[in-house]
Amino acid sequence: MGGEVLEFAILGLLQQSPMHGYELRKRLAEVLGGLRSISYGSLYPALKRLHAAGLVTTDEPDRRAPLPADAPPLTGRRGKVVYTITAEGKERFAELVSQAGPEAYDDGRLFGVHLAFFRHTAADVRLRILEGRRRTVERQRDGLRSSLARTRERLDRYTLELQRHGLDSVDREVRWLSELIDSERRQPGPGPGERPPPGGE
Amino acid sequence: MGGEVLEFAILGLLQQSPMHGYELRKRLAEVLGGLRSISYGSLYPALKRLHAAGLVTTDEPDRRAPLPADAPPLTGRRGKVVYTITAEGKERFAELVSQAGPEAYDDGRLFGVHLAFFRHTAADVRLRILEGRRRTVERQRDGLRSSLARTRERLDRYTLELQRHGLDSVDREVRWLSELIDSERRQPGPGPGERPPPGGE
DNA sequence: CGGTCGATGTATCGGGACGATACATCGGGA
DNA sequence: TCCCGATGTATCGTCCCGATACATCGACCG
Incomplete structure (x- = not known):
């Protein structure tokens, strides 16, 4: 799946x-x-x-015309679909x-798509997704942190820097999510069906 | 490839x-x-x-040899490769x-591996990779920036936030690379063959 | 003594993603 | 006119991943 x-x-x-x-x-x-x-x-x-x-x-409708084996150069029209x-x-x-469970936020890419279409999502579901995502990322951050603490002595400076940078990114993501949550709580965006995109097409 | x-x-x-x-x-x-x-x-x-x-x-060498029942099956070794x-x-x-060209830094994952094994890389190659990576990421950042400027009016607040966060991450990466470069210029790590891993196993 | 639980460990399969590549049309500037 | 870059559709080989199966081991527990 x-x-x-x-x-x-x-x-x-x-x-x-x-x-x-x-x-x-x-x-x-x-x-x-x-x-x-x-x-x-x-x-x-x-x-x-x-x-x-x-x-x-x-x-x-029918682009798959049955071309014979020794067909002509097939420079046939390939049109817009x-x-x-x-x-x-x-x-x-x-x-x-309308999904609001872990399947909506555990995978970062899936979460990104949810976020991109929040316009179509109910306000309470939005909040649940954002909070769920924050929990997930916080758990990642903690795992990374303790892993970094464990390996601090064993790894060279470059690998350590890589890990530190990764940890910093995850940390920033948590903060970003917190800002989104705050902003959402203060002033929820319009719900689904209330408003098309601002400028229109 | x-x-x-x-x-x-x-x-x-x-x-x-x-x-x-x-x-x-x-x-x-x-x-x-x-x-x-x-x-x-x-x-x-x-x-x-x-x-x-x-x-x-x-x-x-030959794990697929049919062990006879009478053979004492070397406990503990069975299966490990x-x-x-x-x-x-x-x-x-x-x-x-020793690669120092775009193939070493254009792909972020490949760059990560290079960084992880910088211990085995000559000091001048290290610097060239870091600087190349920074150029690549700067270009990404600029592309992202102008894309964000172009689409600012068209997209809703959530998508915009996603883009802004992405841009921020890339921007941070540039700064991180700059720090690495500075540190490398001030005091290059030990070259290849000069030093095995610090702590050992 | 037996049970089972979690860590260690090897391996494959189906399906999806990606880079490369090919093919094709079209507007516009040299 | 001719080519170039943008627009556009499509596939192929190779790789990656999640799920799954299977097996051994030490340890803790009743």
Whole structure:
């Protein structure tokens, strides 16, 4: 069940408007946090899975023409394919967006997608996800801290620096989450269905 | 050519002393930065590749010999496989450790392994890797920054926060690298061959 | 003495991700 | 006109990971 991250993100983007793969990929890069852009080798298979599962449809009905063995150069038209979310897709997305347990925040990438689509998430679920994520990351930080304490004598300065930097990053993440939580408590964002994106498309 | 990270790290650890897989995995987790522990589903295939390439050997030559019941089954030894680096393995490791170009620092994971084995790296190569890494990360930061500036109006507060946090992390990494560089320039660590690990086993 | 529990330990499998690569169209500037 | 860079779809080989299975061992407990 590993590969839900990409599917989730795709459904979220298609929720906003139909798109073709190329644009999907660019938007994905924004949504997934700026670094880590998704490769086409992941994207197209994911779209294929979603299509097979009936969660998205494409225009372009019959591209798989039965080409003969000694076919002509096949310089046939390879057109744009626009993907649109289906009713089942929206259903599935609503289901994913309403998850508030560990499956929503234990995996950092999955948490990132949840965060990216918080606009579609109920305010109380948002808070539970943020707090759950903070607990998870705090546990990571503690593990890292004690591991660093244990190995402090055994490792050379460079490895130690690497660990220290990692610990610092995790620590910063906890603080970042705390700020998000505070801000969310002070003034919850608009709930699902109350407001589309600020500027519009 | 993707999977050199793991091979590199394994060779580096086996350089210090022979080990079996289980311990290799624990050490790998330290070396790879604390988070991101390597799974056995990656480790054993990697060891198999290294073995096939002649870079490591195993004791335990014929484990698949049908033990007769009368043979006293050397208690405690049954099943463990100790991996030892070969001469070719050491050669390959020396080759990897002396790389100072983009292949050493463009990929963050590969850079991490280089850093973890800086003990075996010449002082000038160390500096070049650190500076190269800093340039790479600075470029990432700038890309992220301008992307954030471009999308500031279009995205909702949560996605923006995610991007801001990511940018902050990258920015911190640049500063961390700068500190490493300064420290390295002030007082270079011992060069290769000058010093084994500080505490020993 | 037996039981079982957690640490140690080796190994594989299915499925997903990724980098590389190929193929294809199109607007615009030299 | 011609090529170049952006847009665009798609696959292949290789690797990685989570899950799983299996096995041995020392220790603690009844």
